[in-house]
Amino acid sequence: MITVSKKVEYSIVFILFLAHSKGKNMSLTEAAKKLKLPYRFLGQVATNLKTGGIVESREGKNGGYQLIKDWDKKNLYDLLEALGENRAMVTCLGDKGCARVKGCGLKRVWEKMEKSWYLELKKVKLSEI
Numbered sequence: 001m002i003t004v005s006k007k008v009e010y011s012i013v014f015i016l017f018l019a020h021s022k023g024k025n026m027s028l029t030e031a032a033k034k035l036k037l038p039y040r041f042l043g044q045v046a047t048n049l050k051t052g053g054i055v056e057s058r059e060g061k062n063g064g065y066q067l068i069k070d071w072d073k074k075n076l077y078d079l080l081e082a083l084g085e086n087r088a089m090v091t092c093l094g095d096k097g098c099a100r101v102k103g104c105g106l107k108r109v110w111e112k113m114e115k116s117w118y119l120e121l122k123k124v125k126l127s128e129i
Contacts, residue, residue, distance in 0.1 A: 002117075007083050010037055011045045015079075015126055018055065018067045025064030045083070052082020054126070072127035077118060079126060089114045 013035055018026060028046060032039040046065055049055040054074055057065045080086040090110050092098035098107070 002089070005083075005085060006041070007045055007048075008080065008085055010042060011049060011079060011083060012126075012129060013037065014042060014045060014049070014065075015054065015067065015071075016129065018065060019071075019127070021066065023066055025058055025062060025066050027064040031065070048083045052078065054079065054082055072125060074126045075122050076124045076126070077121040080121065089117065 014031060014037075017031055017035055028039060028043055031037070032042045035042075046055060046057070050057055050065075053068060054071055055065050056068050057063065077086070092100075092104070092107050093110055093114055098104065
């Protein structure tokens with residue numbers, strides 16, 4: 001079964017929170033408190049989202065996080081990329097490959113499934129969530 005990590009789950013909750021803030025900068029402290037999420041973990045997620053070009057941040061008295069201007073053009077695949085969660089479905093498709101690759105009929109099946117999965121993720125815009 002494919003599972004959604006806490007990192008992905010919390011990032012979606014954080015993105016929805018920022019979307020409802022209507023462009024206002026939101027502090028991590030306020031977000032963590034209102035969303036009932038661990039502050040430190042939310043900070044890691046926010047950093048990944050910033051590096052991935054989904055949110056931006058400002059420091060100072062009125063600082064905080066907000067979604068980038070064209071955030072609604074981003075999709076679920078972009079989110080997984082930003083969070084480093086776009087790993088191969090099975091180890092034989094990963095960087096290390098598989099020792100049983102010769103004579104294995106499953107690799108093509110896994111590749112087909114993974115390609116379909118990624119295409120579906122790219123169809124779902126973050127603004128649709």
